[in-house]
Amino acid sequence: RWPVANTTRSVWPRSVRKLSAAAAAAQAFQPFGLLLAGGASTIAIRRRDQASHALQLAHTELQGAHDQLDQQRQQLEQSEASLSKALVQAEQTASHDELTGLWNRRSFNQRLAQAVARTKRTGQPLSLIMLDLDHFKRINDTFGHQAGDAVLQTFSALLSDRSRANDFGARWGGEEFIMLLEDTTASQAEVLAQHLCMAVAEHDFARIGTLTVSAGVTQYKDDDDDQSLLVRVDNALYLSKLNGRNRVSVVA
Numbered sequence: 001r002w003p004v005a006n007t008t009r010s011v012w013p014r015s016v017r018k019l020s021a022a023a024a025a026a027q028a029f030q031p032f033g034l035l036l037a038g039g040a041s042t043i044a045i046r047r048r049d050q051a052s053h054a055l056q057l058a059h060t061e062l063q064g065a066h067d068q069l070d071q072q073r074q075q076l077e078q079s080e081a082s083l084s085k086a087l088v089q090a091e092q093t094a095s096h097d098e099l100t101g102l103w104n105r106r107s108f109n110q111r112l113a114q115a116v117a118r119t120k121r122t123g124q125p126l127s128l129i130m131l132d133l134d135h136f137k138r139i140n141d142t143f144g145h146q147a148g149d150a151v152l153q154t155f156s157a158l159l160s161d162r163s164r165a166n167d168f169g170a171r172w173g174g175e176e177f178i179m180l181l182e183d184t185t186a187s188q189a190e191v192l193a194q195h196l197c198m199a200v201a202e203h204d205f206a207r208i209g210t211l212t213v214s215a216g217v218t219q220y221k222d223d224d225d226d227q228s229l230l231v232r233v234d235n236a237l238y239l240s241k242l243n244g245r246n247r248v249s250v251v252a
Contacts, residue, residue, distance in 0.1 A: 097171040099149055100156035108170035108178060112226045115168075115182055119220050126220040127189035128233040129179040131159075131196065134212045134245040136175035143207055151205055155213070158199050162192075178233070186219035186250055193217055193248040201246070212246035219252065 095107045103111070112128075119126040133155060140148040152175065159169050159177060168180040181189050193215040200213045216236025220229060236251035243249065 100153055100171050102156050102160070102177070103168065103170035105170060105172055108168065108172070108180065109226070111168050112180055112229070115180055116220065116224070116226045116229070118182070124183050125185045126229075127181045127184045127186050127217060128219075128229055129181065129189055129193045129196075129215055129217050130172065130233045130237045131177045131179075131193070131213050131215045132237055132241070133175040133200075134214055134241075139208060139211075147207055151208060151211065154203070154205055155200065155211075158203060159196065162196055162199055164192075176237075186217055186252065189217045189219070190248055190250050197246065197248060214240040214245045215248045216240055217248060217250045221252075 095104060096102065097104045115126055118124070133151070136148065136151070139151055152171075156169075156171070156177070159179075163169050163179065164181075166182055168182075170178055170180075172178040179192075181192070184192075197213050197215060200211055203210070205211055214237060216233050216239065218229060218232040218236050232251050236249045239249040239251065240247045
């Protein structure tokens, strides 16, 4: 006979043996699983930090853009303010005499045309006064043009101070000035012109002393237009100069 080997069989069922093998394998791979979990957590933290950093950068850029926009808005407001100021100055320059600050000839002509149209429509009286400083050329020749400019400025101030609220005074040219008086008759305008002449004669002009002024007055008539009024008031002023200056003449 062949000899029989003495073998010992496991008493555990085959299913139990398989479970034990799986548990052993799992235990063997447990450190590797922990390593994988730790790596995933590190990646998540890194991604969170990157997202936070990107968010901070975006916030910083947004704040910078907001600051830049606010600065541009302020610059735009300053530009608009400067433009408005420049427009006001341009309008002032276009409508007023630079030396005296009174309305200029262009503005007076515009106002006169409006006043004549109103008078034609309403029948209310309208008068003009034209004034001229006597012997003004002597002032420029004797004391210089700066002294002459000072006289014109002082006279303009006197004219403005003694004008009524609705009177429209302008520098006509050189030493000539003109006033538009709405709702005013020639006799009323003559009284005002006399007061102006007296105010000038009583004023002590710096470096110059006393001066006189001649004036002409006229009133609107039914067949008048703005040009015929201007011609007639100029004739009235010429009459005052022809008769010796320092006086008021009325041409109806």
